[in-house]
Amino acid sequence: MLLIEIFELLLLGVIGGGVFFWWRQSRAHRQNEALLNSKLVAVTQSSRQTGDNIAHDLRTPLTRLRADVEGALRHDDVEMHRATLERVLDEIQNMQNIINALLTLGQAEVGVMNVRKKTVNLSGLLEELIELYIPSAEDRSLTLQGNIAPDLTIEADRQLLARIFANLFDNELKYVPAGGTILLTALARGKRVEIRVEDDGPGIPVEMRDKIFERFARLDPSRTLSGGAGLGLSLVKAFAQLLQGEICVAESSLGGAAFILTLPVSAAKVSKLSPKSAVARL
Incomplete structure (x- = not known):
């Protein structure tokens, strides 16, 4: 009889320990899942904001380019055309700088840039x-x-x-x-x-x-x-x-x-x- 009671106590202990372990693992899983979801939300928001900023910073010079070109087309002045082309080249360089900086930044942030120490x-x-x-x-x-x-x-x-x-x-x-x-x-x-x-x-x-x-x-x-x-x-x-x-x-x-x-x-x-x-x- 005593052996049976001891066995029952051991069995209850094993079951209780298993239940506690399962509960703890389940809670940790839920916490990790919540943390992952919050990170995904943050990344999504950051990506959306970055995309909006890129669109804004490229839209502005493109708008200036369009205005300059349309203005030049309405006139036959050679000097005006030259000045317009110079401004167009400057704006293109600005946009190229933005794109190059973004590419470099992306490489640096993900660790694929070659570092020669x-x-x-x-x-x-x-x-x-x-x-x-x-x-x-x-x-x-x-x-x-x-x-x-x-x-x-x-x-x-x-x-x-x-x-x-x-x-x-x-x-x-x-x-x-x-x-x-x-x-x-x-x-x-x-x-x-x-x-x-x-x-x-x-x-x-x-x-x-x-x-x-x-x-x-x-x-x-x-x-x-x-x-x-x-x-x-x-x-x-x-x-x-x-x-x-x-x-x-x-x-x-x-x-x-x-x-x-x-x-x-x-x-x-x-x-x-x-x-x-x-x-x-x-």
């Missing part, structure tokens, strides 16, 4: 880029300064690095008012290197600091992309992630915005931070 003299690269952008800064009555620790080296793709900073500099040149300052600083922090591109411009509202890295980001008029599609900072973020880095935006000590990029460093000779000679003062 090697030892890069980061200090030298940044100095070269500052020298390259000084004329553009001068054209806009801006001060471009570099404050770069010497002998910084990292394992990275040099071309991707150059594209990151080219986009950041282009961003600054569009948004910082005449007479303003753009400052690039770089130094080693342990096993990582930190590069800051900051300015004394209007800054970026706290609530927009995450959104600006999204595709086709649209900010307030003081920092709305002029003549672009709102893809530059999306590319910066995608390229940074390909290099196992991080990018964020914060308030600058200069009073404007500070874009802060951190990257893993292979071998950085940490030296006392000293201003570089590559400075354009206007």
